[in-house]
Amino acid sequence: MPPRRLLAIAAAAALMSSPGVQAASQTKHPKASLDGSEVVCPLGTFICPPRPDNFALCRPNGQLEFYDPFLSKDSSLRSTAKTFVWADHVQSPDQTVYHLTGHVKTVRADQELHADVADYNSDTTDYDARGNVHYQEAIHLLSADHIVGNTNNSTGVATGNVRFQMLDSHGNGTAVRAEMIDENRNRYSVVTYSTCDIGRHIWEIRAKKLETDQTTGRGIARDATMSMYGVPFFYSPYMSFPLNNDRSSGFLYPYFEHTGNAGYQFRIPYYFNLAPNYDATLDPRYYSLRGVMLSGEVRYLFPKTNGTFEFDFLPSDNYNDQKITPSAPDTQGQQRYSYKFINNTILFPGWSLNTNINRASDQNYLHDFGDDLYSVSTTILYSSIYLNGSGNWxxxxxxxDIWQNVDPSQPNSVEPYKRLPRATFNMDIPFWHWYDAGLTSEAVSFHKSNSVEGSRLDLYPYVDADYQGSWWFIRPKIAYRYTTYALDAGYQDYYTANTTSTTTTIYKFNDASPTRSLPILSLDQGLIFDRSTSLFGTNYTQTLEPRLYYLYVPYRNQNNLPLFDTSLMNFDDWMLFAPNQFSGADRQMNANNLTAAVTTRLLDDGGVERLTATFGQIRYFTPQLVQDAFTPPTYWAGSDYVAELGTQLNDQWTMSTEYLWNPNTKKTELGTFTVQRRLGFDGVLNFSYRLRQNLALTALNTETYQKTVEQYDISAVYPLTDRWRLIGDWTYSVMDHETVEAVAGVQYEGCCVKVSLVARHYVTGYDGVVSSLLPGQTTPGKDTAVMFELEFKGMGSFSGQTDSILRRDILGYQ
Structure with a gap:
């Protein structure tokens, strides 16, 4: 095997045999969460959801010292519950007003009051408590020197050394005066508020007034200053923040970043909770190189329509940067924008209108404002609008559909054909026992400047059957494909090409209405065997599933047909059972093929698939004569051998690999290897290798293998302690001898704060091929972004920019 591949396997073996991994693998089930409220993202999940705030890192039993855990939490019982009173001494001149002294305690349902001295009126439920007063109810604790209130109305006024705690939100603080307006609302004067441990406020809000409303789940501070470690850093005359995880209006966490193309960036989003079914976020941003941008998002959900609208708008670009493409227009002083609109509307039963619009102001937009490899590597923006209907059959x-080129290194001619209009109609009608009759059809008009244009009608009627039992299946299918074109005037000025192993022949279009018609026959059949077995002391059900797929399609010369939206797909495992190797209707492969494949699985007692392995190949009885313009016919006896293996023998690690080997050229065409190892509760380690190379022609019409990608990727979230973790990701391209992306960061999570500092170095204008370097460049363009994010727990649930990027870059990141 090549040294690089051996390196990949050796690294994986070392990973799985390391002492730390062996120790962790002895744990059969990872801890669900630090506080039992969270589920770990399953192994192999592509993008994990963000973790909700939890306060498990706070001081255990961090309530105020008088908290009674056995008191009822049901406040609805107050109206009917009796009031019980205890004291060392009781005086009552009229059996209505009681003067209580010494260890005074009153309890009614979820309400409990302690004091040194208290006066209580049993008729009105008024009370006046003095000295070490402690008050507890279902979601609220309060202590003071003096409290006057009414039990029935759940009202009261507390003064002197006021301390309070909200049991459902971890909020706590001190005040000069506190008012209990009713059972859901409180008002505090000259107040501090934080979600940190009591007496250990890393951050806090100091305000003249603070109102809390459990009904709306909001806290409102007036004339408020926010400080960290006693140092003020933010002031607002009005500040609104959540008391729980419900959606509510307010500022989200600020975000800082630096990139080479936009400079220093600062943003502080504001969220508008307009209604339960629609909301909005405004995200003003400042770029030191380019100016002020306004971004935003609107979401809505109604009974018959839902959607989102996202936008970025920069009124005037201040930066005079050097454009990648010399002919690109200068954007200095110009408006820059992008927007995305997604909408789904149900018009009436069975019919809906689906819209997906993505546009940018110019070809360089994503390159200039993208802050990660995902953004800057996007080369085409796709937009569509469709009226969809469906019934039982x-x-x-x-x-x-239309596209927009946003690759600054390519001319706009790389945009695919616009498909306007486009219509499809499909049906599948069961008519007798196992039999179905169906049709797939498409009518579309293609438009593209300086290219042959026209329309195409593709009809694909078929009859199939599905005979099956518990351990076998047979699926014959008979189809007929008819495709006809109507080319626009001027079609004679364009041409197509046909490549053989020695020459490339140019064909001018000489027919305004070319057609193609042919039958397609297939027979898919398989068996399913199973048995009970054991492995490493664990019982499994093992299956053995052999499968044969025969396909016959006669050859038709298709050199006179244009290539509107069709290309040759990369060979992969699913191509073993595909009736066509082309992605569109402009080409239909010829075939006299037999696919043989076998799959085996290990299922545990819960039905979880712990191991799966597949091996297969297509045998060709006739040459593959139909190809695209620049791929020669193949006269091979068989396709690539396809081998796949995936396993997750426990909840700690998972591994998958795929290998395609061409027996005709003795070359590997695809090799992938991925392993993921869970480290403790929130740690993860990933390693992957990917190689793809395809047979192509040189300028002299000689066959050669051209790599399209060969990359290694290592990523990790490594927990140092319960509070600190390191984050890293490194993607290396062997072809370019370049680091495609490198991420290094550190995160701290305490009781009430989260801090992320992440640096990212990534390639811009990169598509994995050395020959695609941008004009005038000797290496792919590069950029570096440094991101800092500070989150105050309990001040709103928000997945910031740093989290979004890391969840996309690191498999299993939460």
Whole structure:
């Protein structure tokens, strides 16, 4: 094997045999969460959801010292519950007003009051408590020197050394005066508030007034200053923040970043909770190189329509940067923008309108404002609008698709054909026992400047059957494909090409209405065997699933057909059972093929698939003559051998690999290897290797293998302690001898704060091929971003920019 591949396997073996991994693997089930409220993201999940705030790192039993855990939590019992009173001494001249002294205690349902001295009126439930007063109810604790209130109305006024705690939100603080307006609302004067441990406020809000409302789940501070470690850093005359995880209006966490293309960036979003079914976020941003930008998002959900609208708008670009493409227009002083609109509307039963619009102001937008490899590597923006209908046996759509080139290194001619309009109609009608009759059809008009244009009608009627039992299946299918074109005037000025192993022949279009018609026959059949077995002391059910797939399609010369939206797909495992190797209707492969494949699985007692392995190949009885313009026919006896293996023998690690080997050229065409190891509760270690190379022609029409990608990727979230963890990701391209992306960061999570500092170095204008370097460049463009994010727990649930990037870059990150 090549040294690089051996390196990949050796690294994985070392990973799985390391002492730390062996120790962790002895734990059969990872801890669900630090406080039992959270579920770990399953192994192999592509993008994990953000973790909710938890306060498990706070001081255990961090309530105020008089908290009674056995008191009822049901406040609805107050109206009917009796009031019980205890004291060392009781005086009552009229059996209505009681003067209580010494260890005074009153309890009614979820309400409990302690004091040194108290006066209580049993008729009105008024009370006046003095000296070491402690008050507790279902979601609130309060202590003071003096409290006057009414039990029935849940009202009261507390003065002198006021301390309070909200049991459902971890909020706590001190005040000069506190008012209990009713059972859901409180008002504090000259107050401090924080979600940190009592007496250990890393951050806090100091305000003249603070109102809390459990009904709305909001706290409102007036004339408020926010400080950290006693140092003020933010002032607002009005500050609104949540008391729970419900959606509510207010500022989200600020975000700082630096990139080479935009400079220093600062943003502080504001969230508008307009209604239960729609909201909005405004995100003003400042770029030191480019100016002030306004971004935002609107979301809505109604009974028959839902959608989102996202936008970025920069009124005037201040930066005079050097554009990648010399012919690109200068953007200095110009408006820069992008927007995305997604909407789904149900018009009436069975019919809906689906819209997906993505546009940018110019070709350089994502390159200039993208802050990660995902953004800057996006080369085409896709937009569509479709009217969709469906019934019990049919589906249809009418609409169109357009694309926008946002690759600054490529001319706009790389944009695919616009498909306006486009209509499809599909049906599948069961008519007798196992039999179905169906049709897939498409009518579309193609438009593109300086290219042959026209329309295409593709009809694909079929009859199939599905005979099956518990251990076998047979699925024959008979189909007929008819495709016809109507080319626009001027079609004679364009041409197509046909490549053989020695020459490339140019064909001019000489027919305004070319057609193609041919039958397609297939037979898919398989068996399923199973048995009980054991492995390493664990019982499993093992299956053995052999499968044969025969496909026959006669050859038709298709050199006179244009290539509107069709290309040759990369060979992969699912191509073993595909009736066509092309992605569109402009080409239909010829075939006289037999696919043989076998799969085995290990299922545990819970039905979880712990191991799966597949091996297969297509045998060709006739040459593969139909190809795209620049791929020669193949006269091979068989396709690539396809081998796949995936396993997750426990909840600690998972591994998958895929290997495609061409027996005709003795070359590996695809090799992938991925392993993921869980480290403790929130740690993860990933290693992956990917190689893809395809047979292509040189300028002299000689066959050669061209790599499209060969990369290593190592990423990790490594917990140092319960509070600190390191984050890293490194992607290296062997082809370019370049680091495609490198991420290094550190995160701290305490009782009431989260801090992230992440640096990212990534390639811009990169698509994995050395020959695609941008004009005038000797290496792919590079940029570096440094991101800092500070989150105050309990001040709103928000997944920041740093979290979003890391969840996309690191498999299993939470």
């Amino acid at each position: 049919w589906s249809a759509q009418v609409g169109g």
